[in-house]
Amino acid sequence: MKKTILDLSESKGCPIEVDSAISFVPFIEYLRRKVKEENTVKAFLYKNALQEFEAQISDEEDISLDNIYKFELLLEHMYACLSPTLATEDTLAWGLCFPVQPITFYGTDLMYHLLETKNHDHNAYVISKTPEEHYKERLQLLYSFILKKLYNFQPPVKTHQFHTGIKTDTGLQEFFHVQINTDFIDVKAKEELPQLTIRELQQYLSDESGLDTLQHLLPLSLFEFRGISVLTVSDVTALHAVENIKKVRLTRSPGAEEASYAEVIQSLKTLVQNNNIHFDLFPFVKVNNKMVYGYVKGGSGVLFSVWGEQTLSPETFQQYAEGYAANPNSFYSPDILAESKEMFPWLDKFIALGVRSLALIPVFYDHAVVGVLGMHTWSGEAFDETTLSLLEPALNPIAQLLQVYIDEFNLEIENIIKEKYTSIQPSVQWKFNEAAWHHLHDKKKHLPARNESIGFNNVYPFYGAIDIRNSTAERNSASKADLGLHLSMLEETLLSLRSHDQSSLIEEMLFNCKKWNGILKEGELNTTEENNLNIFLKEETTEYLRHVAQTQPRAKEMIQKYLEIMSSGNGEVYKNRQALEVSMQMINTAINNYFEAEKEKLQLTYPCYFEKFRTDGVEYDIYIGQSIAPDRPFSNFHLKNLRLWQLSSMTHVVKMMKQLLPDLPVKLSTTQLIFIHNHTIDISFRADERKFDVEGAYNIRYQMIKKRIDKVLIRGSQERLTQPDKLALIYFNRRDIEDYLPFVKYLQETGVLHADTEDLELEDLQGLSGLKALRVLVL
Structure with a gap:
């Protein structure tokens, strides 16, 4: 002591x-x-x-x-x-x-x-x-x-x-x-x-x-x-570094992947307490169970330089990667210049890049290799086995992060297929398989091809919409704020250039700056005005400033500084629009992920067709009925289950958004809407639009109602039906809403919904009258 x-x-x-x-x-x-x-x-x-x-x-x-x-x-x-x-x-x-x-x-x-x-x-x-x-x-x-x-x-x-x-x-x-x-x-x-x-x-x-x-x-x-x-x-430096990697995995937001992965790399440097050691994350992704190139997500890029598409052909990369995955071994050398070239010929590429110490550590998730953690120094620096051992606590979080990247890669592939090529889901796959078999049979038998339509009759539709409140107004506000700042910075630059350029053109530019500032202050920009303003800011003034920079060397530094700020997509003049975009993406991602998980659970109860749409929020269509799954008995209990799920899922979204609110750069809220149609309709697959659509005049009316009710007002007022923290159920006939009332009461008695409900009449819409609604607060 x-x-x-x-x-x-x-x-x-x-x-x-x-x-x-x-x-x-x-x-x-x-x-x-x-x-x-x-x-x-x-x-x-x-x-x-x-x-x-x-x-x-x-x-x-x-x-x-x-x-x-x-x-x-x-x-x-x-x-x-x-x-x-x-x-x-x-x-x-x-x-x-x-x-x-x-x-x-x-x-x-x-x-x-x-x-x-x-x-x-x-x-x-x-x-x-x-x-x-x-x-x-x-x-x-x-x-x-x-x-x-x-x-x-x-x-x-x-x-x-x-x-x-x-x-x-x-x-x-x-x-x-x-x-x-x-x-x-x-x-x-x-x-x-x-x-x-x-x-x-x-x-x-x-x-x-x-x-x-x-x-x-x-x-x-x-x-x-x-x-x-x-x-x-x-x-607790090491503990904080590891916790930060876990935090990055859990809190990553769309559009900020590059910053997130850079934070992981910095945490690894903190863990080993050496800023001269560099790291790379190299995930193993597959398409059709074959290794393909991933994308640089963080680090120095050395591994992607050696193993990337600029160096190796897809076939060679696949051969190397699958060979390594089959027998993943760690590699460490304090000085790769001293290693045997006959034993390690692949080190030549690292040597050519100036690498001295090198470690390659296979990363495992659920007993399967998901990538490689690379660790290296440049010439003049080195590290030993003691430094390697410091990384042990971070390997599991790194594995989870790489698995998330792989999952995101697979989901991206899946979403592209669904979005651009098909609208096929497992619940209706059998119908497409059947049609494909008929086509193949006729082809093999040299019979005329059947003009076979894929459709499902007498299915019950369920529609729900979660909309980001005032998204258009928020976009306009963010755009005005950013454009106003951009104009101010441009005007300040032009005023400073007066001493270098006495031309009339600069006075005309300054006049236009003030004119556009006045238009911004007067009110919202229409689409044409906003396009014209962006042309003025990004094209006209930029070309002029580049001309001045060439002819007036003393003004070059000032102009270059302005142009760098304007050219950066993450610059000050984009911060409001970026913050709004990040917030909307976070909301949509959270809702989309929730419904993706719920979709899988619903299929376990009874197969149904579940289609989501991304707008300024998320909408979904669900179709369920005997024709969707002919081999499984369909009953009214399946409808009851789906009605209760529809109410419960909307209340969950409200609570989920409240939990997400503190993390949003721009505080946004959502509204929740359900349209009740307790009658069967027919749907068929439209090959030209690659999606299912309703059939028949009566059924088309259902589709028309969905498109017009999102901003409907309460009759005799200017109040929108949909409100944050509230759930709105729109219907035509009282007997339709009666099927939902027992579940509304259940959720009220269990403390999910407020005890008071609002029975409302809605304004007439084009071609529609007599709409009613039930509105209730989510606790």
Whole structure:
């Protein structure tokens, strides 16, 4: 154990003045309780320690920091009683501190090593917190402690915290977990405390100036603190790096794959604490059970340079990849220049790229190889087997991430097939198989080809729509904001160019900037105006600025800076539209994934045709009936199950969107609509549109209704029927809705839907009148 007084507040600034002193009294009380409660042999440890404390310490005795080492034996007893039995001083960062002050006076060598390294080597770190933030953090901890002890109120402030710094020599983060145990500190009020209710305390703590209010109501000078803090410090850099990889896998959003994979690569560098080691993720994807090229998703790109389509033919790649997958072995060399070229001829390509140290690690998911994790350094750098072992905790998350990539690749292939080539689903595959067999039979028998239609008669339709609320208005708003910023930046650039270019053309450009700004402020742009504005911004002004840059060298740097900002798809002038697009994709992906999973469950109950459409949201058509599955008995119970599922799935979507809301860059909401048609219709497959459509005049009317009800208003008002957090059921006849009412009541009684329902009449639509609706709030 080490005896050194270390003041950690020196580099933090903003000291806090409090009446505090070291005292063993709270710990003595703890020992007395443990002696009474402990039934194991540890009772002897506590009893022996208590005897030592009572022999040397009198009640209410304060101890100065200068005299603390007179009680070294007592400090050793505290360490023995409070540290884990199997922990040793070289593996446990543990210490004792002055109460409510960042002053450590006793601890293990490892703790002092961690604290002194950060304290003395301060210039080697970029610290993520300012002195003011440290001051506020300490105040929060102090008042959390006071309120818990004296008001029996536990604010949502953690006594354990993560501290992070970035090493300036590597650019990599380091994470430290600091646990402050205040169980052995007593706080007493010197005067009578003001009466504060729990509601008042919650209000103060939730308010931005809550700490200032507490300092006024409960000044720190009102309290005295006596005892000892126990400090535990852990280096959790590796744990954070692995957790970050898991987080990337779980929170990836459409459109941000490149950034997500770059974050994974950075986490691997953090894990090995070496910015000179480079990584590559090389997933193995298959089409028709044969290896094909994937796409670069992160890393240096070395593996794709050596094994990619620019180097190997598809046939050669397939041969190499399948040979490796059949016998996946790890490879490691600290210096590939020293390896035998006869044994490893394939290293030549890595050598040509300038690689020195190289490791290739097969990654397995569910006992199958899903890719390769590549690890290398360039010439002049190297790593050893010890560094390789640091990657062990990350292999499982990396495997899961590669499997997600493979699943996404397969889903993308599947979606392309469904979208561009067929509308065939397993539930109706048999009908296409039958028609194909008839065609093949006639062909083999040299008979005239049958003009066979694929259709299903007397099926029950189910329609639902989840729409993103005000998506058009949100798009217009985002577009206006981005275009306005673009115009402002262009105008600023043009004004700066006046000193370099005195032509009339620049004045005309400035006039157009102001004109377009005026149009934007007046209201929404129509499609023609927006196209004209984009032509002005992206074509006319760009060509002009490039011309000026060529003729006026002094203006080149300024123009280049503007053009770079404009050319970047992720630039400032696209941020609102990108944020909206990401939010809409997140919503649609979540809903689409949910219904994909639900579709599979529905097929287990009874085969049905389930088709989804992506609009500004998700719509679906479900068809079910005896003709879909002639070999399985169909009954009214299958209809009842689907009706209940339709209601329940919509309520689940509402709850799912509420959970997703905090993660959306733009806060959007959805509306939920069901159209009830409890009569059978006929559907047939239209080869020209590659989808099923309704047949007959009466059935076509059903299709027409679906297309017109999404923005229907309540009769006699301007209120839209569909509203966020509510489920709307549209119908024509009362007997149609009656089949749903028992399930609505069931969901109300189980707390899924609100007890109150709205029975509404809807406005007449073109060719439609008499529509009604039931609307209910989802809890």
